[in-house]
Amino acid sequence: NAGVTQTPKFQVLKTGQSMTLQCAQDMNHNSMYWYRQDPGMGLRLIYYSASEGTTDKGEVPNGYNVSRLNKREFSLRLESAAPSQTSVYFCASSSIGGSEQYFGPGTRLTVT
């Protein structure tokens, strides 16, 4: 079991460029999440998917879109990257909403 995997591990973008962060889990979990972690702040929820076919906004959704491609995969897209989106992005999954969450290793994104 790989758990939760994320690609890429590191990425540098120029302002205005777009990219998609990929996340996959092999634990047959229903719920998946995208967080960002900034220095001096707690993790903040960007978007989540309670189950396959549904997505909902979290605390900081502006500038992002998500796709729950299937039960395993949940991607996060930045359509037009901005320096304020420089952060470490974590994907997580849980069997159901509210249960223990398992986190991926993170993607460190820098927008110049």
Added chain:
Amino acid sequence: KNQVEQSPQSLIILEGKNCTLQCNYTVSPFSNLRWYKQDTGRGPVSLTIMTFSENTKSNGRYTATLDADTKQSSLHITASQLSDSASYICVVSEIVKNGGSQGNLIFGKGTKLSVKP
């Protein structure tokens, strides 16, 4: 606004010593409180999850306590090891009214623990 405050912000201890990390929260009502360990450059890993009715839960050398009346939790680490060097994050799961299968997680900023030889 519901908040989770952790103290101290950072802590340095010698290997073999014990330490206690604090978490105060204003989240109400809540369903559970979690402690996560996050190694540098890695994702958080769950240490303990306690419901509002539980007072204490252990995971090896880690013991978490919860006082729902005073809205305080602590994480006690016994006989620290170099591998305990990490950030420890307190997370409170807010009960979401009107359905919300998500359950809103409120993350603290973490306590950065350094264990020195």
